[in-house]
Amino acid sequence: MKTTNKQEHSVTSYPDGKQEAITVQHVTKRYNDVLAITDVSFSVGKGELFGLIGPDGAGKTTLMRILMTLLLPTEGEAYLAGLDVRKEYKKIRHLVGYMPGRFSLYQDLSVEENLEFFATVFGTTIQENYDLIRDIYVQIEPFKKRLAGKLSGGMKQKLALSCALIHKPEILVLDEPTTGVDAVSRKEFWDMLKRLQKQGITILVSTPYMDEAGLCDRVALMQKGQIMTIDTPPRIVENYQRNLLAARSTDMHRLINDIRNWDKTDTAYAFGQFVHVTTSDDNLEAVELERYLLSQNHTQLQVFEISPGIEDVFMDLMTS
């Protein structure tokens, strides 16, 4: 059994593009009595941009640290580029780039010194792989003499990405790269990821922001150490069978309370300027909700049916 496994996973190049870059089979991680992740299985194809979506404490970081060979799984198997994370961690470390959730570069070294250090310990130079990081690095190059600790959040993130890419990894693993970053930088960052993906790099990225799910090729929704669903964002939405209503009025706070107090309401969440409502009876029409809300004296009321977005699906999956 073991030998066949090994043969199956000993290929590090993917000529036909069908190979799996990341394979996770029934991985469980237990800290004493606490289960951090429970029986997680999924795979990421070569060149795919795969998202792990989930709230804080879902087990995303634990899973990534297992893949990065920093943590041993209690049970189960995991392979990166066909290499076993338990046994072939030395080879894996050459193939992957990792950007931890917390800024982990040397704050007392300059931008350039950090990049140079990580290039040299991987046995390469900045010049050799400059092409790969050029787009990102040019934005921080004017500050290359500045200490990393003195950079702004967005620039730190770009430096961290540059350092994770400097040895030209096949697989890039990013742990909540956009947490604590402003909206513009977040958008820029995802554009950068898309460009890296075009260069053939497999990307595994985790995020607590559900609106970023739509930017991935495929996503896995994680909660409490388990994967709730894995699919492409459009298919996840397609599979959602519930009827969804949106409502708004002048007093949003009272509106959401009133909707939640209605006996036909299943869930009600604020999404931007609207309240998204699912009802216990999926055939219920918008006018019924409107009638109820009018009886509660809401003004400038708008109620209509909408097609669900991926966030609605996740909210539903996480509460059911």
Place this chain on the structure above:
Amino acid sequence: MRTILYILQKEFIQVFRNRTMLPMIFFIPILQMLILVFAATNDLKNVNIYIVDNDLSSASRKLTDKFQASPFFRITQTGFSPDDAEDALKREKVDMVISIPEKFEADLRRDDEAQIQLIINAINQSKAELIYNYANNILQGYNKNLIAEWKGLPEFNPPKQIKVQPSFWFNSELDYKWYMAPGILAILVTIIGMFLSGMNLVREKELGTIEQLNVTPIKKYQFIVGKLIPFVFIALFDLAFGLTIARLAFDLPIVGSLPLLFGFATLYLVGALGLGLFISTLADTQQQVMFVSFFFMMVFILMGGIFTPVENMPTWAQYLDRLNPIYYFMRIMRNVVLKGSGFTDLTTEFASLIVIGITFLSLAIWRYRKTT
């Protein structure tokens, strides 16, 4: 090999960029050499004494004069009431009370024997012993003169006695500073090396930088050696700096070979820093490293023989000291600096330090985990 060089380059940049590190490297040796060496003295001077002379005879005055003339004692109070004297002792105004009773001289003349009382403050046991020994010396000298005088023997023909002419090798003046300085230096390099390297390693854990480092192909031994070498250099620099201060400030003779001394120091530091790094691989915060390292330092220093000779310890403690790197280094420092011992005189120390160094360094490398 090249990877180690890159790691070293990074470590040195960080050390010299650290604002607290440089003052520590320069300030600690100056402070320790110029203050501790003087302060850690066993010499006894200016012991205050209270004389209760109820006899007021020529014999009692002669005795008082003997104490007065000694450089070790200082008669600060005199009186007639033993109670007042005791009170002064209790309030620590004086360290010794000498009570000369009435008829002291008369008793001496009639019975050839008289008694006086010494009361010594023994809060500090070793100091009390020293005071007693010095006082006893003075009393014996007084006795001898008295016998000579009263038995009518001329002073230039004293009674026959053995004359002791001591010769103190390797420290002829018995200068305690020469004795203390090498010992203090041994502690200095240990503190600098062990603490700085240990704290540096665990700081990578605290800041999370180790996370990024662990996913690189850096090998465990490369990482540990990278943490070791910069601080060995810094400690050696401080050793040289401290020796220079000792040479300039109190003329410390450096009899032995300096290359030998620094060779041994390097070997010792590998062990001491290995222990510091081992501790920090087990710890998660700089605080933990501080406390645990401090504990080991205390035990090692107090058992290392800086203040008290190891030969005075119980046998089991002496056996335990075989594991104490400071014990060996203390001996090496004193023997090479004061006595000029060569390598062949220190083969036991050499072998022991090799074993200790390999052990601690291997433990550190073994315990450092890239994967948990």
